[in-house]
Amino acid sequence: MSTIEVENLKYRYPDTTKLVLNDLNFSVEKGECLGIIGENTAGKSTLCYALAGLVPHFYKGAYGGKVTVNGLVVRDHEIATIVENIGLVFENPFSQMTGAKQTVYEEVAFGLENMGLVRQEMHTRIEKYLKLLAVYSVKDKNPFDLSGGQMQRVAIASVLAMEPEVLILDEPTSQLDPQGSQEVFEVIEELTKGGMTIILVEHKMDKIAQYADRVLLLHEGRQVDLDTPENIFSRGDLTDFGLTPPVVTTIAKALGIQYPGTKLYPVTIEEFKRLGEDK
Amino acid sequence: MGSMTLYVEKNSLIHHLDPLVKLLYVAASIALTYILPEPLFIAGVLFITFLLLVVGKVFRNSLPIVALSMVLIFSLVIVQGFFHPDNATELFAIGPVVFYEEGLTVALGLVLRVLVMVGAFSVLILTTRPDEMVERLIKKGMSPKIGHVILSVLQLIPQMRATMGKITDAQRSRGMETEGKLLVRIKAFFPLIGPVVLNSLNETKERSIALEMRGFDAPGKKTFLNEEKIYPYNKQFAGMLVIIILLAIVWRVIG
Amino acid sequence: MKTFTVREVDFSYSPIIPIFQGLTIDFDSRTTALVGQNGAGKTTLVKLMKGLLKPDKGELLVDGKSISEQTAAQLAKRMGLVFQNPNDQVFKTNVLDEVMFGPLNIGFSKREAEKQAMNALRKVALESKVAENPYDLSLSERKLIALASILAMDTEMVIFDEPTMGQDFAGKEKIKAIIQELKAEGKLVICILHDMDFAAEVFERTIVLNQGKVILDDETREVFSEKEVLEKAFLEQPSVSQIAHALGFEKSFIHEAELIQFLKDVQRLNPDLS
Known part of the structure; x- marks a missing residue:
């Protein structure tokens, strides 16, 4: 069984008439990184909510179909149970600090206290994930005194410390400055290499190309395509969905640099270079 | 950004008290102003409350909060001064507006009572880490x-x-x-x-x-990272407050 | 307005930590991108320029005349500032009233204000939403409404704070068009940006701020060829420059089209490569 299975998922927010998610079907395997792209109204964040159980437990509304995470049917379990299997980090680092704790160290402990872990286990995990996310040096600071990049990494550490099977990152760098984004992407790179199952929503297409094994293309709540980054970004109709491919792919298209015997263009600089030289 | 609380980090006796005792003080001081509604008595409670703010080194921090509540207090004085049903003794007049002694006495009582409430809450909020208070309450079964x-x-x-x-x-x-x-x-x-x-x-x-x-709504039993703090003279303080309330009730009933 | 000058400005929020010491910048008719890390002083600089903050020392001059005596509200007639987060300003219950608020404040008649507002809404392609409540729109649309509410004031200078944040491809294209139109109308355009690709593509001049100091200030192409200096300020080159660099070319590229043309020429000159 796949780690995530989505079958005929449909959803509409309360007091609205339009389906935000319209008949989605896909699965995510263990250790895979799935990229989700689409313009602002495509339904990307709502899909993340549906995977983490916020839809339909926090946001009510009309819900159809089935989402299974780690063997758990999301609709039938409380959010508190679901989040031990799938963690969500979103855009705004500031509002992800619970405000319930005075230090970074305690902030990471918050989720673990709720899980009812024994004290020793908490300390072990907090130290481990603060170090992994390179925020151990600020462990005694007030979370609200950190920079955006540090705050976002504390948010990721807090979620990872609960050791979920899957991590969802919903535009984790869109409110950060270049350095903060870089810091967070370095972490994402580490995690993908370490075999974590990741769902990454991102506007920066070069990052999707770099990290995603497969890409889900959404438009107006519908699933347009689900394929490898090469296949997705080689599509000729991306602008119809409000998207552009990575710059390197645009250049490859203009120069006709393709994978031999296919209609596919390279999506990373390394591949572009390799194909260009072969040619 | 700064921290997101009104809490003022200082080292004082009040800061070290059990949040529950401070919460009890809030309840007790407000109850007292109802049990014994004489302005002079309420002024006494108010004095003690301000004293606690001074001991807690947060008197200055409480001033903006008090100032904000002055707006509310001001409107109380005006409304009571004008419209109290027992108004009989004319005190003074500003143009066509007449203020009566009865109304103003009631207004004074109310003003003092609001000040006690604001002051007592300031003692609690300004000297207590909010996470400490909430954790304490959750441990008590909330x-x-x-x-x-x-x-x-x-x-x-x-x-x-x-x-x-x-x-x-x-x-x-x-x-x-x-x-x-x-x-x-x-x-x-x-x-x-x-x-x-x-x-x-x-x-x-x-x-x-x-x-x-972060699973805060988890049905299972929570654990806590920090070991339980020992608060000094916890029982004594709580006992004292309860006794004072009881005495006040007795006083009211007899007197 | 031909020029805006920041001359020898000192500023600090608290006496211990100075933000600017003797900062001097001349803004002119070139569209200008202002880049740098958070905390580099970009937002503080535009607040000083708008009169929202007052310098401790130094002068701000429009076409050589000091504006130090004017309040932010008075300066609003001449300079518009589009804030990063539209939720910090939107307060009316319909889009038209929201966009008319600024023009009415600076003395437009009701009729003129409405005309200005409709024009501005057309520029952001949201004229169909005039009657809607801004809070029923998506955040990216609300951001464009906030932008329109400044455009409607028809100021001689427009400053944008992170206009592309949270915008998708289509939104960015709209903003790009608006900036070029403002330029064509002879207005001064300054833009705080974290998006280096957008800066490289759209702006004629780029200024890099780092810890309250200007460390680069030149034609955009020149600025983005300074890889080492940018890295010191924790900034990246635009994607196009990075690609060119990875392919081993020394020449500096900032536009997709010029790199493509260059690579095509290379292919043509070395037929054995293709």
Whole structure:
């Protein structure tokens, strides 16, 4: 069984008439990184909510179909149970600090206290994930005194410390400055290499190309395509969905640099270079 | 950004007290003003409350809170001064507006009572880490959900304060005059309210999503990272407060 | 307005930590991108320029005349500032009233204000939403409404704070078009940006701020060829420059089209490569 299975998922927010998610079907395997792209109204964040159980437990509304995470049917379990299997980090680092704790160290402990872990286990995990996310040096600071990049990494550490099977990152760098984004992407790179199952929503297409094994293309709540980054970004109709491919792919298209015997263009600089030289 | 609480970090006797004892003090001082509603007596409670603020080294921090509640207090005086049903003895008049002794006495009692409430809450809020208080309450069996409602209410004021400046700048940039006469300032206030409230609501919503994602509503038993703190003279203080309340009731019944 | 000058400005929020010491910048008719880390002083600089903050020392001059005596509200007639977060300003219950608020404040008649507002809404392609409540729109649309509410004031200078944040491809294209139109109308355009690709593509001049100091200030192409200096300020080159660099070309590229043309020429000159 796949780690995530989505079958005929449909959803509409309360007091609205339009389906935000319209008949989605896909699965995510263990250790895979799935990229989700689409313009602002495509339904990307709502899909993340549906995977983490916020839809339909926090946001009510009309819900159809089935989402299974780690063997758990999301609709039938409380959010508190679901989040031990799938963690969500979103855009705004500031509002992800619970405000319930005075230090970074305690902030990471918050989720673990709720899980009812024994004290020793908490300390072990907090130290481990603060170090992994390179925020151990600020462990005694007030979370609200950190920079955006540090705050976002504390948010990721807090979620990872609960050791979920899957991590969802919903535009984790869109409110950060270049350095903060870089810091967070370095972490994402580490995690993908370490075999974590990741769902990454991102506007920066070069990052999707770099990290995603497969890409889900959404438009107006519908699933347009689900394929490898090469296949997705080689599509000729991306602008119809409000998207552009990575710059390197645009250049490859203009120069006709393709994978031999296919209609596919390279999506990373390394591949572009390799194909260009072969040619 | 600064921290999101009104709590003032200082080292004082009041800071080291059990949050529950301080909470009991809030309840007791307010109850006292009802049990013995003589202005002189309420003034006594008020004096003790202010004394606690001084001992807690947060008297200055409490002044803005008191000032804010003055608006409420001011309107109480006016309404009671005019309209109290027992009004008989004319005290003084400003133009056609007449103030009566009876109304003003009642108003004075109310003013003192509001000050006691504000003061006692200041003692609690300014000298207690909000997380410590909520953790203490949860350990005593309160539902974590209510705990976090309390926390988010406590965060609301600093949160609004933080967004207020930004919003004022945004409206001034659109040519809204905020400096000058009172009328100008009052007019300038309205374009701020909407964004302040909506921003706070939005942030509260996002933060409650973050809390959900950390499983705060988990049905199982919670554990705590920090070992339980030992509070000095906990029983003595609580006992004293209870005895004072009982004495006051007895006094009221006999006297 | 032909020029805006920041001359020898000192500023600090608290006496211990100075933000600017003797900062001097001349803004002119070139569209200018202002880049740098958070905390570099970009937002503080535009607040000083808008009169929202007052310098401790130094002068701000428009076409050589000091504006130090004017309040932010008075300066609003001449300079518009689009804030990063639209939720910090939107307060009316319909889009048209929201966009008319600024023009009415700076003395437009009701009729003129409405005309200005409709024009501005057309520029951001949201004229169909005039009657809607801004809070029923998406955040990216609300951001464009906030932008329109400044455009409607028809100021001689427009400053944008992070206009592309949270915008998708279509939104960015709209903003790009608006900036070029403002330039064509002879207005001064300054833009705080974290998006280096957008800066490289759209702006004629780029200024890099780092810890309150200007460390680069030149034609955009020149600025983005300074890889080492940018890295010191924790900034990246635009994607196009990075690609060119990875392919081993020394020449500096900032536009997709010029790199493509260059690579095509290379292919043509070395037929054995293709």
